[in-house]
Amino acid sequence: MRKIPRDLVGLRVALELLFFFLGSSLAGAALLVGVGLVLGPRSLQPVVPSRVVDIVPLLMTIIYMRCRGITWHATEAVKSDLRRVISVSLLASIFAALLYAVIFSSVSGEYTIGRSSRSVELLRHHSGYDYREGINAFVLLLPVPILEEMIFRGGAMSALKRTVRRGTAVLLSAMLFAVAHLEPDQMTGAFLVGLLSGTAFLAAGRLLPSILVHVAWNATLMLWTLKDPLFPGLARIDHASIQWVALPAAIGVLISTRLLYHLAWAPDASCREPPPNS
Numbered sequence: 001m002r003k004i005p006r007d008l009v010g011l012r013v014a015l016e017l018l019f020f021f022l023g024s025s026l027a028g029a030a031l032l033v034g035v036g037l038v039l040g041p042r043s044l045q046p047v048v049p050s051r052v053v054d055i056v057p058l059l060m061t062i063i064y065m066r067c068r069g070i071t072w073h074a075t076e077a078v079k080s081d082l083r084r085v086i087s088v089s090l091l092a093s094i095f096a097a098l099l100y101a102v103i104f105s106s107v108s109g110e111y112t113i114g115r116s117s118r119s120v121e122l123l124r125h126h127s128g129y130d131y132r133e134g135i136n137a138f139v140l141l142l143p144v145p146i147l148e149e150m151i152f153r154g155g156a157m158s159a160l161k162r163t164v165r166r167g168t169a170v171l172l173s174a175m176l177f178a179v180a181h182l183e184p185d186q187m188t189g190a191f192l193v194g195l196l197s198g199t200a201f202l203a204a205g206r207l208l209p210s211i212l213v214h215v216a217w218n219a220t221l222m223l224w225t226l227k228d229p230l231f232p233g234l235a236r237i238d239h240a241s242i243q244w245v246a247l248p249a250a251i252g253v254l255i256s257t258r259l260l261y262h263l264a265w266a267p268d269a270s271c272r273e274p275p276p277n278s
Contacts, residue, residue, distance in 0.1 A: 008163065009159070009162070009163055010159040010160045010161070010162050010163030010164060010169075011159075011160065011163065011164070011172070013070060013155070013156070013159035013160075014155075014156035014157075014159050014160050014172065014173065014176055015176075016068075017061060017064075017065065017070070017151055017152075017155050017156050017176075018156070018176045018179065018180055020060075020061055020064050021057055021058070021061045021151065021180055022179075022180060022182070024056070024057035024060045024061060025057040025182075027057075028053060028056050028057055032053065054139065054144060055139060055143050055144065055147065058143075058144065058147035058148060058151065059147065061147075061151050062147060062150060062151065065150075065151070065155050070155050070159070071154070071155070071158065072150040072151065072154030072155045072158075072207070082204055082206075082208070082209070084263065085200060085203045085204040085209045085260075085263055086200075086204075086208070086209050086212055088256055088259045088260050088263060089196065089197075089199070089200035089203070089209045089210075089212065089213045089256075089260050090212055090213065090216050091252065091256040092196055092200075092213070092253065092256035092257045092259075092260045093193070093196050093197075093212075093213040093214075093216040093217045093220070094216050094217075094220050094252075095249050095252030095253045095256055096192060096193075096196060096217070096249075096253050096256075096257070097193075097216070097217045097220035097221050097224075098220060098224070098245060098249040098252075099246065099249040099250055099252075099253050100188075100189055100192060100221075101220070101221060101224040102245050102246045102249060103246075104189075105224075137222060140218050140222065141215055141218055141219055141222070142215070144218075145211055145214035145215045145218060146211055148177070148214065149197060149201075149207055149210045149211045149214055150207065152173055152176060152177045152180070152194065153173060153197055153198060153201045153207060153210045154201075154207050156172075156173050156176055157169050157170065157172075157173035157198055157201060160172050160173060166202055166264075166265075167265075169198070169202075170195060170198035170199055170202060171195070171198075173194060173198050174190075174191050174192075174194030174195045174198055175191065175194075176194075177190050177191070177193075177194035178190040178191035178194060189217075189221070193213065193214060193217045196213050196217070196257075196260070197209075197210035197211075197213040197214050198210065199260055199261065199264045200212075200213045200260065200264075202264040202265075203260060203263040203264035
């Protein structure tokens with residue numbers, strides 16, 4: 001068998017994880033549809049909330065990584081102050097999610113970003129699985145960000161960093177993360193959060209900041225689209241009022257992402273050459 005060139009090993013590992021995740025997702029969707037067709041469209045409704053189903057291919061990919069010996073944690077020392085990276089990356093994620101929500105709402109005229117994709121609606125129709133918002137919100141805020149960051153930053157990006165430049169690794173891992181979402185209307189947001197979480201991972205050398213970035217992004221969009229009486233103002237946002245959110249959000253994105261970029265690409269003090277002796 002022809003040996004894979006060393007500079008392509010990282011890309012092969014990243015693509016391997018992507019294809020395994022996509023295959024697991026499609027297999028799970030086919031299984032749901034099959035069960036729904038055999039047992040009836042409401043057979044799974046009492047026990048299977050929609051976002052819980054999303055965890056299954058993520059867990060299968062984590063198990064696959066374990067079996068293949070692909071690690072999902074950083075093996076390098078922290079390059080920047082962890083608390084500073086976390087605070088700056090959280091601000092960048094919140095402001096970027098707000099700006100993304102404003103632009104999406106202005107263009108589409110609706111405020112249901114990520115609430116229910118076409119594939120989710122299709123599976124709901126054929127399999128009848130439940131779409132309980134409380135459980136789904138919990139899943140989107142904790143298990144999904146943690147597992148996705150373990151796969152796409154801890155696994156794929158770490159492999160890419162060993163064979164390509166750091167900036168290229170961030171970009172490629174964000175592109176793979178966007179492709180993994182399959183839905184065209186979700187790919188832009190996934191790519192943006194992939195860039196932010198990848199930069200945070202690069203700045204800190206560990207997964208915690210990238211996970212928090214992902215959680216903050218999901219939470220911000222969830223609050224933006226919430227139609228609950230506890231937040232009546234969010235349900236009455238119109239095109240005239242959201243413009244007041246755009247300017248501060250844009251300024252916040254510019255400042256926070258610039259700081260995060262500096263933390264990620266600033267030279268490591270421990271690697272600097274000592275000054276010459278006078």
